[in-house]
Amino acid sequence: DAGITQSPRHKVTETGTPVTLRCHQTENHRYMYWYRQDPGHGLRLIHYSYGVKDTDKGEVSDGYSVSRSKTEDFLLTLESATSSQTSVYFCAISVDAAGTEAFFGQGTRLTVV
């Protein structure tokens, strides 16, 4: 157990509203990631962070922003939710350098109606 907690676990929101998902870790690991998972696409990287206030874009970052003001928290914000952002969102951490083994949270199922 890598001590990763995602909240909320489920959310339904309306198109056009902002949504923030939270990832909290208890182990003080440097690298944190946000992925989305959709059928047929596996896991796709949205944003990642390699330290406090150090973040970078992944392959599907449009429409998303992130913030990391503390080592233990990594927030993902959908600035104006769209139906195409309906997905399951996973937070992950890496113990060592980027690209090494990842440990995942339990996911947040987001539905945009």
Added chain:
Amino acid sequence: TQLLEQSPQFLSIQEGENLTVYCNSSSVFSSLQWYRQEPGEGPVLLVTVVTGGEVKKLKRLTFQFGDARKDSSLHITAAQPGDTGLYLCAGPFKAAGNKLTFGGGTRVLVKP
């Protein structure tokens, strides 16, 4: 087109049969990882292969890394219903700053 292509996408077999899942790329990876994901949960790391030609065993699961480090396979011997799940391969993609890149996954169903 995904950087890591997994095949097949779906596999349904009877308990006791063997199965093999493939993960292929046109790019060289410094390492590849295999994860298993059960419904409603996040992926869980099974193994990491690092050396070309490497074979690792985890009980009834055998993982192999290709000699050229562009492909990997997962073989399950005498599959059991508990092996049911989504199997994902992943690796650090050097051209993208070693960000961890995932294949599309293979969904395995083992019927009792």
